[in-house]
Amino acid sequence: MAMLEIKDLEVCYGVIKAIKGVSFEVEQGEVIALIGANGAGKTTILHTVTGLIPSAAGSISFDGHDLKKVPAHKIVSMGMAHVPEGRRIFQQLSVFENLMLGAFTCKNKEQIQSDLKKVYGHFPRLEERKNQVAGTLSGGEQQMLAMGRALMSRPRLLLLDEPSMGLSPLLVTEIFDIIKEINEAGTTVLLVEQNAKKALEIADRAYALETGRITLSGKASELMNNEAVKKAYLGE
């Protein structure tokens, strides 16, 4: 049984069908990339998985549980954390306070301390800046904080929406190295990205989405050498 199983998913905004029968799976331990151009429906899929948008048809199961029956606020405690596009950190609060908000499902102080240590291990810059007001962090640091906050909920599955957005090439490389490191430490990752090159570099498998449909799928290493992928997504 796959950790996340999406079958024949359809999602509509009013009369417009944004997702037109999408199926894919995420196995435990994998990094899966969902690549696609602007408006392909990547964010819509993540929002449907986390219960923010209802589906019109199809099924989504996490560890064998039908997510349609789980309210959005319960999904975090099931072991899934979502880092939305645009980061949405609490701008007025400090870095430390933002991280603590990620730990809201945990009551054990020792566990919180040890999770915090792990997060600072992945993101030393957050420790250096723990008392800084989050709104004054750079774009890359805000991305790190959003990911760190998600990790504080001890997710088994981390959903990342466009972590490269607005970042310099150097920072993109740094963030993607950390995503790989987080995966190697045991967290399964579903990564939604327009930066197909970077996403395919760290993913095990990938799916390409075009106007609400999956058009290609396979091992990331194979897709990287696929002529259609090169032309459409890698600018080669």
Ligand code: ATP
């Ligand atoms: P991007 O990379 O630009 O974020 P995306 O692949 O994440 O794109 P979505 O944001 O999921 O794409 O959008 C998929 C389609 O659904 C687009 O045509 C978009 O205009 C439409 N859409 C998204 N949100 C809404 C909404 N709230 N109401 C109506 N249409 C929407």
